[in-house]
Amino acid sequence: MTGDIMSVSRLRMATDGKGVSTLVAFYGCPLKCEYCINECNNNKHTLLGTARALYEPEELIELLRKDAIYYLMTGGGIVFGGGEPLLQAEFIHEVCRLAGEGWKKRIETSLNVPWESVATVVGDIDEWIIDIKDLNKFRYQKYTGSDNKKVLNNLMGLRRLLSPEAFRIRVPHIRGYNTDEQVARSAEWVKKTFHVEPDVFDYIVV
Ligand code: SF4
Secondary structure, eight states: OOEEEEEEEEEEESSSSSSEEEEEEESOOSOOOTTOSSOTTOTTOOBTTBOOEEEOHHHHHHHHHTTHHHHHHHTOEEEEESSOGGGGHHHHHHHHHHSOTTOEEEEEEOOOSOHHHHHHHTTTOSEEEEEOOOSSHHHHHHHHSSOSHHHHHHHHHHHHHSOGGGEEEEEEEOTTTOOHHHHHHHHHHHHHHHOSOOEEEEOOOO
């Protein structure tokens, strides 16, 4: 089994949750967001100067282990991002199985994947960082090129299984796609449904 990985970025602080973390960015995404900065469906693209590469789970663990002391001292660990990491859920599950005791595991996802992919790692992940884009199905479709049925279904499935502390739900203001009022409506829904404070932010358009 191999993971198709776009980049591995070590010693990140205050960007992906608590503590020092290593961001493992996976190649490929089912969405086509207009303002995507990752270009993770572009075959030639690499991120942060790291070449796209195939990793065995053990190879990735060896790399992650270099910073294990920082994970343990700061409450950090691995962040699986992308692209859409849940397209490679089996690989993530295996990496989590091999990960050191006390390493936190976080995932940054759009949740626009089949429930089976979510279920594969639901017992492994400590924190779910979910970008819901916009709750309205028409705006979502216009911005991403896909509908959000799976996103809503997966959100509800996770809510049944996890406590509020496991969620960090991001609600973006997407220039040209949603208004402040529409963002506020999505944020209100998140508050009521998950009992968490949503992370409202602006997409940076480059
Ligand atoms: S979900 Fe993220 S990685 Fe995928 S196209 Fe949208 S912005 Fe890019």
